[in-house]
Amino acid sequence: MTNPNHKTPSFSREMPFEYGKLEQIAPGVRRIVCENPGPFTFKGTNLYVVGEGDVAAIDPGPAGGAQVDLLLDALRQTGERVAHIILTHCHADHSGAAAALKKRTGAPTYGMARKIDDPVIGKRGPSGGDFVIPVAFDVPLHHGDTVRDASFELHAVHTPGHAPDHLCFRLADGDILFSGDTVMGWNTSVVAPPEGNMGDYLRSLDMLIGRNDAVYFPAHGGPVHEPQRFVKALIFHRRWRELEVLEALRAGATRIGDMVPRIYNGLEPALVPAAALSVFATLEHLVEKQLVAATRPGSLDMAQEFALLA
Ligand SMILES: [Zn+2]
The missing domain is CATH 1.10.10.10 (Winged helix-like DNA-binding domain superfamily/Winged helix DNA-binding domain)
Structure with a gap:
């Protein structure tokens, strides 16, 4: 039962970047890599900045990191501001800094609300520590909802499996899907009960294969090109x-x-x-x-x- 040729999708750990630097990685998309490397976070959480002028920040990253200051300094120099704070899901390495960023910018928060009596919140996760930091979203999102401003439009795609509240975001006109922790190029996603559900995860992957996104920008690691082929390999x-x-x-x-x-x-x-x-x-x-x-x-x-x- 071992056929090593078919066991592993073609993961890539190549990722040129510099910690804390706001870098343009595609038209209308910039990224700061937060300095929280680890066995589950790879180099760290990718904080994406979408649009120009009044921008959206996707996944502010862990609490206490330098990325919020660095992001706001960089945007101040270009005369821009964070007008929307968007979460792919409420794991601590994504949502920990949401409150601080909101406090500094006054921007509303967007994401899928977790259940009030969520049994997982407060439990210890596979990576140690409390791994869910819920956000009381100003604008709760559902599958198909849109977040837009003058320079961008993002569509929410519900992809439960890694987390029940996980959303990916499609950038209209860009063929880009921000894939969060659902699909990453450097490794498989953690699907760990009770937070994760393998049936949901496989159904989310099946749904992604039916879409026409040209590239994924995950929350950890570099872009995933030919994503449908890659997702098929993940399912396999x-x-x-x-x-x-x-x-x-x-x-x-x-x-x-x-x-x-x-x-x-x-x-x-x-x-x-x-x-x-x-x-x-x-x-x-x-x-x-x-x-x-x-x-x-x-x-x-x-x-x-x-x-x-x-
Ligand atoms: Zn996660």
Whole structure:
């Protein structure tokens, strides 16, 4: 069951940039890379600036970073201002600085509202610490909504899976999709329950394949060209993981802890908890498809034993 030629999409870790510098990367699109590198954030969060004059800032980045000051200094020099603050989702590395940016600019915030009684908020995430920092959006967005100003128009595309509130944004006239954490060129997205849902994620990827976006600008890493081809490879990669989980079950590995070293051999220890959650997400999806069952009734958990149904 190992066919290395088909296991991994063609990830790229090439990304020329300079921390804290507002750089033009496409017509009407500039970017600052926040200085929060890590195993889940790659070089850091990309803060995108869309339009000219009265601009939109997509994903202000983590709390306490220098990017808010650097962004406002750069815009002051060109006589521009942040008029809209847009969030792809409320994970801390994207939304942490939203409150500070709003305070400094008075700009309204836009994004998909999370449920008031969200069970995930406050729980510890795979990367440690509280990973959801909710924003009480001034303008709650839904799939298909538009954010516009004189120099740009952005359309919200709901892509749950990595996070339930995840939105991508299509720049009208630019063929550009800001893909957030749903599709990134440097690595697969973390899909970790309860925040992530593999069934939702695969449905979001299927939906993206049917669109005609020419390039993706993700929240971490460089642009993704030929994105539909890349998304197909991501789907293939997830299906391959499903087969590996089924194979592990067939071989007698019935718990997540036994499956992870079989499936991901030689994994960096820091990434093992995230891999375990990813296997859990795959199992949850296999349960949804009625190919696998948990041996103990009730809601699924990490310590459970699983069995093949088919
Ligand atoms: Zn995220």
